[in-house]
Amino acid sequence: MLENRRFVIIGFFALVGFIYLSRLFYLQVLDDSYSIESSSNSIKRVIEIPFRGQIYDRNGKLIVYNTPVxxxxxxxxxxxxxxxxxxxxxxxxxxxxxxxxxxxxxxxxxxxxxxxxxxxxxxxxxxxxxxxxxxxxxxxxxxSLRTYTAPTLANTLGYVSEITGAQLEKQEERYYRQGDYIGQNGVEKIYESDLRGKRGIKFVMQNVNGVYKGPWKNGILDTMAVAGENLYTGIDLAVQQYADSLMVNKVGSVVAIEPKTGQILTIVSAPSYDPNMLASRYFSKNFAALARNPYKPLFNRTVMASYRPGSTFKMIQALVGLEEGVITPSSGFSHAGSPIGCHNHPGTGTVALGVMHSCNPYFYNVFRRIVYNNDIRNTYKASAAGLDTWYGYVSKFGIGQRLGVDITGEYKGNLPNKKYYDRIIGEGRWKFSNIYSLSIGEGELLVTPIKMANVAAIIANRGYFYTPHVVGGIGDKRRIDTTFTRRRETGIAARHFEPVIEGMIGAVEGGTARRSKVQGITIAGKTGTSQNRVGDDHSIFIAFAPVDDPKIAIAVFVENAGAGGVAAAPIATLIIEKYLTGKVTNKALEESMKNANFMRKVVLPGQKRPAVADTARKRINNPDN
Missing domain, CATH: 3.30.1390 (Ribosomal Protein L30; Chain: A,)
Known part of the structure; x- marks a missing residue:
């Protein structure tokens, strides 16, 4: 009995000893991690940072690449x-x-x-x-250092800089380390996970002085860094640089969209800066200088600046009125009884003529009919119900909403409804006489330039749009977020767009934008003048072309330039011709716009504000409203 117990005890200790010896053999011979740790004085673990993905334009031209540093x-x-x-x-x-x-x-x-x-x-x-x-x-x-082939698209592309302490703490997966670079704005930020690639690890031998002596174990444990995926944008780099040249010495925006896809062709926020400024070891100094610039080049006006749309909003009023059935294409209105003045022009007996001549009383009456549903009673109850109906239609054009573009910092703007006026005026205390300025795109209505470019695309498509986006494909397979391939409907029947488009063609051929015709291209456009409490009004123009097969829809905003036909319309039509034909025939107009300097009219912080003329008088004398 005792003999058996002795063998059990000996066997137990023998088993334990075998286990320890086996573990020691594994750690010292088989397990490389232990070997690496025990040789920390001679073997170094090196993280290899991959190259970020490159960015191309729609024609395969390189926009952003990497320089080794x-x-x-x-x-x-x-x-x-x-x-x-x-x-x-x-x-x-x-x-x-x-x-x-x-x-x-x-x-x-x-x-x-x-x-x-x-x-x-x-x-x-x-x-x-x-x-x-x-x-x-x-x-x-x-x-590596981000390098740009041209000094353009700074606010759209964004920049790459060292990750902050706050970003390190907030990251969900422990990918980034102190000192790593990360996309901080624009496309670089939104597509960071695609652009950054995958890190590699290699083990190298070095002597006591840190001098490299070759790979450890011939690199058998190394993993290769995988470069980030390339981005393929819808930008036409040649047209982009041309648009930049037209916006020199101006404050404002240009956004051009391909209506059939929603791809952004050109996007300018002026004034801008050379993106190479924020891609160097002098990042901090350059960023501080840009931040101090009174013209705010870091402010992306295409998606962040809010303006009253002015007369460019009148097409939406006409479309909502037609869909609601409160007007027909042949509806006409006189100027009598309108509190909003108008300039001298022939009669406005149709929707097309109302758009062509940008008749303020015409669209005052259209808006009043929408709000009251043809039951003209100036009461709070009637106004509140009708305004919310109108709000439902207009919001489907993307007004007052974030479109979801792949550019950081997109603002919603403002589209007022019953709740809005109940809050700022008081429930039961307002009626149509408080809100009629919305009829001509003024009052509390605020839009961003990209929204109005999208409105032009909606009209070009006769009622639908795709969310505007810069990137049209990711990686070799050119995959794209399905958000940008989903067709979004406005709920306006396609037939209602025809009289509006007829009026827009008329505006370019013989109306407020007649100075900007392009030989051989039928353009549908609409000028606008956005009221501005500080200094001169802002010049606006939206358009699309060719009318029968739209390939480009565009919005141009030039701050403090006055009427839409003065600056915005000429710039837009020059860009349209450049994109569609590759050349510009009206050299005199081109030279005039390149040399025009509206920046000097901009009222900077701390400057004395010029007196602003009476709004009603400005409306009467302004051919855009």
Missing amino acids: YDLLVTPYKARVEDTLKFCRVLGIERRDFDSLMAAASAYSRVKPSTFLRQLSKEDFASIQDVMVDYSGFEFAKS
Whole structure:
């Protein structure tokens, strides 16, 4: 009995010993991670950052690419710099810069490497590489710099910069580390997960001085970095640069869309800046300078600036009136009884003539009929119910809503309804006489330029649109978010668009935009003048062409330029001709617009505000409203 027990005990200890020996063999021989850890003095784990995906225009032209650069890293507890002044001369920095950079690195971690100098060029790296071997604690890491083929699209593309502490803490997956770069705005931010690629890891051998001695185990454990996916946009780079040239010395926006797809062809926020300014080691200094610029080049006016649409909104009024059945294509109105004045023009006996001549009394009466559903009683109850009906139609054009474009910072604008006026005036205290300015696109109505370009696309398509978007394809398979391929209906029957389009053609051929005709191209357009409490009014024009097979829909806003036919319409039609034909025939108009300087009319913060003429008188004398 005792003999059997002795064998059990011996067997137990033998089993335990075997288990320990097996584990030791696994850790020392089979498990590479243990080997790597035990050889930490000679084997280094190196993270390889992939190149970001490149960005192309619709014709395959490169817009954004990567230039290889080098970052200099420092591990404070290892750093040894006996002659600081000599070290600073080698790197081309001041002593105070050295002190602040070392302090920042130590504050982050004394035992972990962090960035000391960023984005050294290949030439800089080659000139100091051998010298830096003498300074322990410093090492180089290969990186890349975003580079732009042309100084354009800055606000749309966005920029890439070092990840912030707050972003590090908020990330859902632990992908980014201190010192990593991340898309901070625009397309770079929205498509970050596609553009960033996948990191690689390699193990290298080095001697006690940190000198590279080759890959460890011939790289058998290394994983390759995978470059980010390329983006293929709908932008026409040649037309984009042409539009930029027309918006020099102007404040405003240009947005052009391909109606059939919703792809953005051209998008200008003026004034802008060269995107290379925010893609260098001088990012902080350049960003601060741009932020101080009184003309706000960092403010993306295409999706963030809010304007009253003025007379460009009248087409929507006509379409809602036709759909509701309160007017017909042949409905006419006199000027009598309208509180909004008008300029001298022939009679407005049809919807087409109302649009062509931009008749204010005509659209006052259209809006009144929509709100009252032809039951003309100026009461709160009637106004509130009719206004919400009108709101339901207009909101389907994207007004007062975020369209969901792939550009950061999109504003909703403002589309007032019953709740809005109940809040600002008081429930039961307002009626039609308080809101009739909405009839001509004024009052509390606010839109962004991209929304009005989308309205032009809706009219071109006779009632539907695709959400405007910059990127038309991701990666080799050119995949796209299904949000941008879903057809969105306005609920307005296609037949109702014909009289409106007839009026828009008339406006270009012989109306308020007749100065901007293009030989051989039938353009449907509408001028507008947006009321402005500070300085001159804003010039607006929306259009599409060719009418029978629309390929481009456009909106142009030029701040403080006055009537729509003065600046916005000529710029829009020049861009239309350039896109459709590849050339411009009206050289005199082109030269005039390139040389026009409306920036001097812009009232900057702190400047004395000029007196603004009486609104009613401005409306009477303005041919756009």
